[in-house]
Amino acid sequence: MFRRLVDQLVGDTPTSARSFEILLALLDPEQLRIGPPWRELTLAWGAVMTARPATVWAPLVRRWLSTLLRRPADDQILQVLLLATAGDYGLLNSLYAAACDWTKQSLIGGQPLTEAQRLDRERVAARFCQKIDVMQGIGRMKESA
Numbered sequence: 001m002f003r004r005l006v007d008q009l010v011g012d013t014p015t016s017a018r019s020f021e022i023l024l025a026l027l028d029p030e031q032l033r034i035g036p037p038w039r040e041l042t043l044a045w046g047a048v049m050t051a052r053p054a055t056v057w058a059p060l061v062r063r064w065l066s067t068l069l070r071r072p073a074d075d076q077i078l079q080v081l082l083l084a085t086a087g088d089y090g091l092l093n094s095l096y097a098a099a100c101d102w103t104k105q106s107l108i109g110g111q112p113l114t115e116a117q118r119l120d121r122e123r124v125a126a127r128f129c130q131k132i133d134v135m136q137g138i139g140r141m142k143e144s145a
Contacts, residue, residue, distance in 0.1 A: 002026065006040040010047045020056075023048050027060050029067040029077075038080060045084030054094035061098040062105070068124050069117075078128050082135055089136060096132050099125040 006026060009019050023044050025031060048057050064077050085091035103125045106113055113121070133139030 002034060003037050003040045006037075006044045010040075010043045020048065020052060024057070024060065027057075029060075029064050038076060041077075042080045042083050045080060046086060049084055049091050049094075050088075054091075054098065058094065058098040058101070061095060062102040065099060065102050065121075065124055065128065066108075069120050075127070078131055081128075082131055085135070087135065092132050092136055096129055099128045099132075 005022070009023055027041070027044055027048065045057075061081065064081070068074065068077065081095055082092075085095065103118075103121045105121075108117065130139060
C-alpha cells in the first residue's frame with residue numbers, strides 16, 4: 001500500500017496541499033510502521049524536497065537523523081536523502097544545514113542532552129555531512145576504522 005500510495009501521489013506530480021500532507025506523513029519515521037520500500041521513499045523525498053521549502057521538510061530530516069541514533073547501522077536513509085536531491089546543490093546545502101541544526105538542539109523531549117547524546121549526534125551529522133560533501137564534489141569518503 002505504501003508503494004502504491006507514493007507512486008500515485010508522486011506520479012501525478014502532486015500539487016494539492018493535501019497530497020503533500022500525505023507525503024509528509026508517509027515520510028515521518030515516528031509514524032512509519034513498516035520497513036520502507038526504499039525506491040518509493042526516495043521518490044517521496046524527492047517530490048517533497050523539490051516542491052516545498054526546506055522549512056517544511058527539514059524537521060523530518062532531523063527526526064530521521066534521530067532515528068539513526070537508535071539504529072546506527074542503518075545508513076540507508078542517508079543514501080535515500082542524498083539520492084532524493086538528484087544532485088541539486090541547493091537541496092544538498094539544505095540537508096547540510098538541517099544536520100548542523102540537529103546537532104545544535106539541546107533538548108530531547110524537554111530534557112537536556114547528555115554529553116554522550118551530544119557526541120552521538122555530532123558523529124551521525126559528521127558522517128552525513130561528509131556524504132553531502134562527496135556528492136558536491138568537495139570531499140571524499142574517509143575509510144572507516
